[in-house]
Amino acid sequence: MYKVLIVDNEFLMRKAMKKAISSIDGFQVVNSFDNGESAIKYCHENFVNIIFIDLVFPRMCGLDIVRQILKVNPDIYVCVLTSYIDFELKKEDIFFKINKYLFKPISLSKIKEILETYKITCKSNDIKIENLVNLLKEGNYRNIYTNIFQLSKDLKKTLPNDEEELKKSLFKLKDKIYRELTIEQNIVKEEIKNIQISSEIDIAFWLFNLLDKILKNISIKKYIILEDVLNFIDNNIYKNLSLNDITDKCIISQGYLSRIFKSTFSISVMEYVHLRKIMIAKRELIFSNKSIGEIAFELEYNESNYFGKVFKKYEKITPFQFRTRYKIQNKE
Structure with a gap:
């Protein structure tokens, strides 16, 4: 009741x-x-x-x-x-x-509509939030990356279509995930208020950035040295980063960094860098008219063929096939 x-x-x-x-x-x-x-x-x-x-x-x-x-x-x-x-x-x-x-x-009909919708979405969203929290507790970054588009598709079904109402629902969802994980956050209303979110593809990129941010927060709590590492990666994500670049700048041994990174993200440092870059590339492929070569160059993949191989490794399709598929979906 x-x-x-x-x-x-x-x-x-x-x-x-x-x-x-x-x-x-x-x-x-x-x-x-x-x-x-x-x-x-x-x-x-x-x-x-x-x-x-x-x-x-x-x-x-x-x-x-x-x-x-x-x-x-x-x-x-x-x-x-x-x-x-x-x-x-x-x-x-x-x-x-x-x-x-x-x-x-x-009117009575309006009250009934609101309460019946609440009843349905409340149960559904509780399950979705539980799944997201479990995914974060599991700490497998590759699983987050692999499932993000399906997660956003499932989530969109339970969210309102109106863009303003959608943003409010995402604000609440974000707040609840932080509280479920007992993580403090500085809620900045502009963070959601000023971004464009209307489709499940928009939600996918927003959700990925949110889960990335939360998992980094959890990891830094365990190993404070990861704050320098993750900040360095964030600030240089568009550069051709190597493991040597990261360890030299953050004054940490490769062996130790590899161990603690694997224990918190369940992937290697360089795989994390590639996944971050590919997610940026996916956004550009869907929302921009830049050529695949231009996108590869901006992310400092020196050869577009190499970029294509890395992309296909994680997406199982080429950048061109991905662009064709999701540009059509985004127009629907």
Whole structure:
């Protein structure tokens, strides 16, 4: 049974919403309040799945109430009841943490649609997040690379089509993965807010970068020396890097680096470099009109034939075949 909290200063609105929600199988209105202070106190003491909340209260701004509740329960599904969304609200730090904005008056059919969608996506997303967390705990970078397009395809099925709603869902997913792994993060809203994500291919590249970042974070926790190594690779990924370049710059023996890298990423240092480069190449092949030779040159694969061999080793198809396949998919 999913637990729902209603916070609105209009008695008739609370009564109508309680009646509507209670008629939907699987949902229970556990309480309703006409003020933010009581709602915050209730959420401190009780678990709630979903909150429907107005933005206008006599003593406390609705957004401040949401902020306080999210500190206690970051996974709560927030549905804001409002008459309009102005430009200033869209600039608020809390904007992307709110799941739905519902415009008054609210119909029973709209409430039912939201709750039924929540029921389906909640179960599905929990499984997807569990799979991603397990993949990160396993620490096999090649598995992450190999499965990223399928993972994003599966994930896209459970996410909203609207680009803004999609970004909010990804923001929540990212936040939950960090918390599941008990990793601290500095959440920068611009990180998702200012990027273009609309298709499963966009999600694939975003998800790969996210998992890469998290796995690096986990690895650095185990071996602090890897911070210098990974930063050096990041800053020189477009160069023709060798293992000697990395060990000389980071003042670490090849043997020791190879051992600790293998224990955290389950691949060699140079395979990690190649996978990072090929992922960059894949983005260019899909989204740019650069020739395959130009892409190889930018990544400092001195011969396009060598680039083609490395690409085919991991993708099982040539760069040209990859471009043809995914450019068509991206247009659909």
